[in-house]
Amino acid sequence: GAVVSQHPSRVICKSGTSVKIECRSLDFQATTMFWYRQFPKQSLMLMATSNEGSKATYEQGVEKDKFLINHASLTLSTLTVTSAHPEDSSFYICSAPSEWRNIQYFGAGTRLSVL
Amino acid sequence: AQSVTQLGSHVSVSEGALVLLRCNYSSSVPPYLFWYVQYPNQGLQLLLKYTSAATLVKGINGFEAEFKKSETSFHLTKPSAHMSDAAEYFCAVSVGGNTPLVFGKGTRLSVIA
Numbered sequence: 001g002a003v004v005s006q007h008p009s010r011v012i013c014k015s016g017t018s019v020k021i022e023c024r025s026l027d028f029q030a031t032t033m034f035w036y037r038q039f040p041k042q043s044l045m046l047m048a049t050s051n052e053g054s055k056a057t058y059e060q061g062v063e064k065d066k067f068l069i070n071h072a073s074l075t076l077s078t079l080t081v082t083s084a085h086p087e088d089s090s091f092y093i094c095s096a097p098s099e100w101r102n103i104q105y106f107g108a109g110t111r112l113s114v115l
Numbered sequence: 116a117q118s119v120t121q122l123g124s125h126v127s128v129s130e131g132a133l134v135l136l137r138c139n140y141s142s143s144v145p146p147y148l149f150w151y152v153q154y155p156n157q158g159l160q161l162l163l164k165y166t167s168a169a170t171l172v173k174g175i176n177g178f179e180a181e182f183k184k185s186e187t188s189f190h191l192t193k194p195s196a197h198m199s200d201a202a203e204y205f206c207a208v209s210v211g212g213n214t215p216l217v218f219g220k221g222t223r224l225s226v227i228a
Contacts, residue, residue, distance in 0.1 A: 006158070032213040043205065043220045044159075093158055095216070102147055102166045102211050108158040 003027055004096050006107025013084055014115055021079045021110045023094030029074035030096035034104070035067075038091040047092075050077040084114045117142045117208045121219035129227050134193040136222050138180075138206030141187065148189040149207045149216065150180055159205065165189060166211070176200070201226045 005024045013019055023033055031052045036044040048058045048069055056069035066088075068080040077096075081088055093109040122137040140146055147166050151159040163174025170182040180191045189206060203223050207216040 034215045043218045046215045106159040
């Protein structure tokens with residue numbers, strides 16, 4: 001079964017609204033989680049690293065004020081796309097590394113469509 | 116820094132034929148290497164991983180990959196393609212632990228009946 005749960009799987013929203021995406025590790029604690037973005041027919045690009053109890057670190061070119069990340073517990077990270085615009089439409093995927101297994105488990109992804 | 120190059124954005128094979136998806140990596144430290152499969156509108160499923168143990172790695176669904184340090188390669192193979200193998204395949208590299216993956220651009224595999 002899935003070890004990382006991501007919700008919602010699909011969101012359609014109007015331009016200017018905010019959307020929150022949740023990523024939960026189900027059977028292990030994740031002090032770190034990663035958020036990736038995938039545009040159609042392209043690869044996954046790391047957006048940010050979510051750190052439990054501290055600020056997220058963002059990749060170059062990713063607006064931290066637009067993509068708010070909160071890692072409030074050892075099993076939950078949230079990504080909020082604030083004031084979404086059509087260009088934010090994409091597939092967002094989170095992952096949580098299981099350090100002792102040297103594996104990253106991925107959520108099922110969230111398809112965001114901004115009208 | 117790490118990087119991954121997947122040769123061929125699209126590979127087409129006949130059902131029952133050999134599948135070969137190519138992946139070359141660059142890493143300044145010993146790498147951890149992964150192959151993931153993605154079906155349309157779904158997340159990533161781990162096929163197999165190399166983490167410095169055996170160089171020939173067997174994964175799920177009959178796939179395997181061989182780590183060749185001298186060639187900096189980690190090509191994915193399957194002896195006989197099935198229609199259900201049609202999907203997008205991503206090769207990825209990391210340095211292990213709590214570090215993110217760096218993905219290749221992906222290879223779309225089509226299987227022809």
